[in-house]
Amino acid sequence: xxRVAGVTKLYGEHPVLRGVDLGVATGEILGLVGANxxxxxxxxxxxxxxxxxxxxxxxxGGIDALAHPRRVAGSIGLAPQELGIxxxxxxxxxxxxxxxxxxxxxxxxxxxxxxxxELLGLTEQLGLRADQLSGxxxxxxxxxxxxxxxxxxxxxxxxxxxxxxxxxxxxxxIVRAMAAAxxxxxxxxxxxxxxxxxxxxxxVLDAGVITVRGACxxxxxxWARASVTLRFAGQAPELEGWTAVGCQLTPTQAVTDPGAATxxxxxxxxxxxxxxxxxxxxxxxxxxxxxxxxxxRFSEEADRDLAA
Amino acid sequence: xxxxxxxAVGRLSGRLLLSDPAPMIVTVAMPLILAPFLVPAxxxxxxxxxxxxxxxxxxxxxxxxVLFAFLSTQLVGTLFFREHAWGTWDRLRASPASxxxxxxxxxxxxxxxxxxxxxxxxxxxxxxFGFRPDGSVAALVMVGAxxxxxxxxYAVMLVALCPTMDxxxxxxxxxxxxxxxxxxxxxxxxxxxxxxQAVAHLSPAYWALDAMRSITLDHAGLAGVAGSLGVLLLFxxxxxxxxxxxxxxxxxxxxxx
Numbered sequence: 001x002x003r004v005a006g007v008t009k010l011y012g013e014h015p016v017l018r019g020v021d022l023g024v025a026t027g028e029i030l031g032l033v034g035a036n037x038x039x040x041x042x043x044x045x046x047x048x049x050x051x052x053x054x055x056x057x058x059x060x061g062g063i064d065a066l067a068h069p070r071r072v073a074g075s076i077g078l079a080p081q082e083l084g085i086x087x088x089x090x091x092x093x094x095x096x097x098x099x100x101x102x103x104x105x106x107x108x109x110x111x112x113x114x115x116x117x118e119l120l121g122l123t124e125q126l127g128l129r130a131d132q133l134s135g136x137x138x139x140x141x142x143x144x145x146x147x148x149x150x151x152x153x154x155x156x157x158x159x160x161x162x163x164x165x166x167x168x169x170x171x172x173x174i175v176r177a178m179a180a181a182x183x184x185x186x187x188x189x190x191x192x193x194x195x196x197x198x199x200x201x202x203x204v205l206d207a208g209v210i211t212v213r214g215a216c217x218x219x220x221x222x223w224a225r226a227s228v229t230l231r232f233a234g235q236a237p238e239l240e241g242w243t244a245v246g247c248q249l250t251p252t253q254a255v256t257d258p259g260a261a262t263x264x265x266x267x268x269x270x271x272x273x274x275x276x277x278x279x280x281x282x283x284x285x286x287x288x289x290x291x292x293x294x295x296x297r298f299s300e301e302a303d304r305d306l307a308a
Numbered sequence: 309x310x311x312x313x314x315x316a317v318g319r320l321s322g323r324l325l326l327s328d329p330a331p332m333i334v335t336v337a338m339p340l341i342l343a344p345f346l347v348p349a350x351x352x353x354x355x356x357x358x359x360x361x362x363x364x365x366x367x368x369x370x371x372x373x374v375l376f377a378f379l380s381t382q383l384v385g386t387l388f389f390r391e392h393a394w395g396t397w398d399r400l401r402a403s404p405a406s407x408x409x410x411x412x413x414x415x416x417x418x419x420x421x422x423x424x425x426x427x428x429x430x431x432x433x434x435x436x437f438g439f440r441p442d443g444s445v446a447a448l449v450m451v452g453a454x455x456x457x458x459x460x461x462y463a464v465m466l467v468a469l470c471p472t473m474d475x476x477x478x479x480x481x482x483x484x485x486x487x488x489x490x491x492x493x494x495x496x497x498x499x500x501x502x503x504x505q506a507v508a509h510l511s512p513a514y515w516a517l518d519a520m521r522s523i524t525l526d527h528a529g530l531a532g533v534a535g536s537l538g539v540l541l542l543f544x545x546x547x548x549x550x551x552x553x554x555x556x557x558x559x560x561x562x563x564x565x
Contacts, residue, residue, distance in 0.1 A: 070406055073404040078402045080398055082395040084394065084395035089327055097316065097319065097320040101313065101400070
């Protein structure tokens with residue numbers, strides 16, 4: 001549905017995107033992650049025609065989106081990072097006017113507004129001015145404007161920033177439902193657990209290029225490491241296969257099953273485990289994988305700098 | 309040709325104007341409040357200028373209508389700059405509406421609002437303050453329509469040129485006061501200082517008021533105001549050309565909510 005090929009964007013002489021290649025298939029959720037300033041929002045702006053790129057191609061449903069942005073605009077649902085709603089209009093007016101912009105009017109528009117409002121828990125707020133909504137409700141309205149016309153490509157740029165727990169859950173549920181109905185979803189976030197909950201494909205945008213791409217589970221398995229730390233009252237005891245530093249004992253090598261490693265260590269320690277005061281276990285997670293991916297790049301750069 | 313998308317943007321913009329009607333109400337109410345205080349002095353000025361039977365409303369009502377039409381350029385703040393402050397400008401641009409659809413859809417309600425403001429002022433002036441458009445009504449309608457088009461083009465030019473809403477408001481108000489003052493909105497041009505009389509022709513307000521005065525005091529028809537209409541159209545085209553040249557939809561503007 002969405003294909004981005006070799007997209008390069010310079011701000012002055014500073015490259016923000018350096019030949020980004022990316023694809024999102026129909027019904028797929030792609031989580032685009034990266035640090036602030038990595039270029040996620042710039043990439044979305046280019047896909048939607050809000051910014052020009054210096055090189056590269058973007059096709060949406062087989063149409064050249066850079067050459068014909070208006071032809072593909074109706075296929076796109078965009079929820080920008082910054083909240084974008086009309087505060088002086090009611091929720092219903094916000095939805096109705098954007099439905100008309102997307103070419104839906106009259107009874108179909110009213111029916112769709114009812115559906116979307118119910119999906120996002122805004123039915124009771126339809127008659128309220130948007131500036132009377134809570135932060136979470138505003139965020140849900142913001143998302144509703146993007147999905148109102150059943151877009152084939154949904155671009156959500158940090159859609160849950162400022163949303164409360166219930167709003168966040170509601171937004172994730174909508175994303176799941178849209179993808180199940182065949183919408184291709186590009187989802188940027190700093191909350192990596194959301195991508196785990198969505199079981200999304202992951203693409204890491206780092207220093208203007210996609211460094212890793214894969215299914216969430218694969219990325220975690222491939223990159224994330226579990227860790228265990230045993231904490232003692234006083235000096236940690238010596239144990240084969242573990243490293244004692246001060247009052248802490250950690251495995252010398254990476255562990256895949258931190259629970260089993262902890263149990264084995266406790267057996268091996270025997271009576272010496274009596275001084276144990278705490279156990280910290282970190283399970284492999286997308287966050288750990290992300291830190292490992294971006295950390296490796298930093299260390300590679302540092303090595304190169306040292307070699308130079 | 310007005311597209312369906314332009315109509316959708318126009319409807320949205322109209323709703324936005326109506327959702328915050330205070331600026332429109334003020335620009336209609338203020339001149340009506342000022343008019344009774346200004347009419348007696350204006351009558352004396354017109355009689356000194358040779359119009360023995362003229363009422364003060366013939367000077368005051370068109371003058372205030374022109375002045376407050378220029379001051380109404382603040383409505384562009386609501387229609388353009390606030391879109392940036394509300395984060396909705398990029399949403400509009402990412403919609404199927406083209407830039408031309410968006411601009412047209414924003415300008416059309418502004419035009420209608422300005423035209424209504426002018427109509428209310430002239431009608432109230434006729435009913436209450438002795439404004440007598442004894443010439444051609446069709447000519448008066450044409451003058452109003454072209455003058456408002458020029459004011460809207462001026463307002464859109466300010467949007468195109470100004471990075472912030474505050475700057476657009478300041479320039480809109482200052483520029484409007486200067487143009488209206490030079491054009492004879494506050495006093496007949498013949499009573500202005502010599503230097504002001506010399507440059508009055510450079511103000512579009514002069515040509516609007518000249519046409520209105522021809523209709524009210526000299527009973528002119530369409531032919532009698534054709535020259536003024538032509539000059540007003542040239543001003544409108546000039547402002548619109550600058551707006552089209554300088555308008556960049558991707559430029560981030562700073563508005564206030």
